[in-house]
Amino acid sequence: MANTAAVPKSFRVELLNGIHAFGTSVVRAGTGADTFKMALYLATATINADTTAYTGTGELAATGNYTAGGVTLTNATAPANTGGTGIVAFWTPSAAATWTALTSSGSFDCALIYNSTQSNKAVGVFTFGAQSVTAGNFTINMPTNDLTTGLIRIS
Amino acid sequence: MLVETNKGLIERNDLTVKDVIYDEDNARVVATEWFFNNELVRRDVNVNILRGLDLAGDAEKFN
Numbered sequence: 001m002a003n004t005a006a007v008p009k010s011f012r013v014e015l016l017n018g019i020h021a022f023g024t025s026v027v028r029a030g031t032g033a034d035t036f037k038m039a040l041y042l043a044t045a046t047i048n049a050d051t052t053a054y055t056g057t058g059e060l061a062a063t064g065n066y067t068a069g070g071v072t073l074t075n076a077t078a079p080a081n082t083g084g085t086g087i088v089a090f091w092t093p094s095a096a097a098t099w100t101a102l103t104s105s106g107s108f109d110c111a112l113i114y115n116s117t118q119s120n121k122a123v124g125v126f127t128f129g130a131q132s133v134t135a136g137n138f139t140i141n142m143p144t145n146d147l148t149t150g151l152i153r154i155s
Numbered sequence: 156m157l158v159e160t161n162k163g164l165i166e167r168n169d170l171t172v173k174d175v176i177y178d179e180d181n182a183r184v185v186a187t188e189w190f191f192n193n194e195l196v197r198r199d200v201n202v203n204i205l206r207g208l209d210l211a212g213d214a215e216k217f218n
Contacts, residue, residue, distance in 0.1 A: 092207065101159065128202045129179040131186070135161040136199035143204045151207035 009081055012089030012154040016079035026118060033078070034117035038097045038140070039070030041110040043130045054112060054120035064103030071097050073113065083147045090150030097140045104133045111140060113151075124152055160189060160196035170196070181205050 014020055018028070037054070041047050045058025054069065062068045074095035081089045097111070107130045113123040131138070143149040157164040171193075175186040182202050189197035 090207070103161065124208050126182075126204060126208075127180070128182040128204075129177075129184060131184070131200050131202070132198060133200050134195060134198040135159060136187070136189075136197045138199070139201045141201060141203045143207055149206045151204065153207055153209045155209055155211045 009086040009089075012087070013079050013081045015154060016089055016091050016152070029117075033075055034115050036073045036075060036093070036113055036123060037070050037116045038073055039068075039112050039114070040066070040099075040104075040108050040138075041112060042105075043107045043109040045110060047110050047112055047125050049125070051112065051122045051125060053122050054114040054116075060108055061105035063105050065101045066099060066104065069116075070111075071099065072116075073097060077145060080145075081147070088147035088150075088153055088155040090145065090147055090153040092142050092145035092151040094142075094145075096142060099133075099138045101135065102133045102138050103135055104131070104138070107132050158189060158197065160191065162191065162196050165191055165196065 011020070039054060040060045041058045042060060047058065056068055059068060060066045073093040076094040077092070079089055079091040081087070109127050109130045111126045111128070113126070115121045115123055126140075128140075142151055145151070147153065156167040158167050158170060160170075169191060171190040173188045173190070175184075175188060177184055182204050185201040185203070187199040188195055
């Protein structure tokens with residue numbers, strides 16, 4: 001036998017599940033999954049890696065069937081590390097994010113996923129080119145939930 | 156069939172429909188544009204995220 005330096009495969013999934021707290025931890029209200037939301041941002045906004053939490057600045061105006069804060073993501077599938085060597089942990093919302101009968105207040109190109117249970121802390125920023133929607137539906141379809149395309153992956 | 160537009164319900168046969176499909180960095184966008192008398196009266200957009208975000212760490216090299 002030989003020893004091998006490694007980050008345990010299980011650790012990555014546990015990070016996604018909030019098992020470890022290396023710093024001062026938050027007090028969790030329960031053992032259920034947090035609520036994650038997705039908000040849309042105008043092309044003129046500044047949402048990027050420095051974004052720490054949801055902000056209303058630069059968000060689509062709450063008109064034309066858009067509600068400030070966006071929509072709640074469906075989260076029916078727990079993080080996993082199945083497939084491949086098990087090194088990659090991944091999580092993907094289990095349904096598309098959809099706005100119906102939307103008329104966007106301007107050109108938008110960005111979606112922010114944030115944790116509304118934990119002080120609206122930012123989780124991920126996604127861009128998709130400038131869009132406008134007129135009296136129509138806007139849908140963000142999620143990628144396949146696996147180790148190569150899952151929406152949030154730790155490898 | 157009637158279609159909801161920014162001018163209210165319009166008969167489907169009175170509308171011209173155009174699909175616009177293109178790729179962004181990490182997404183495939185499918186926009187459906189509805190025109191009435193050459194005026195855009197409805198636009199639907201589907202964004203298909205092709206690949207999510209990868210928080211790759213240096214530890215990968217140990218595996």
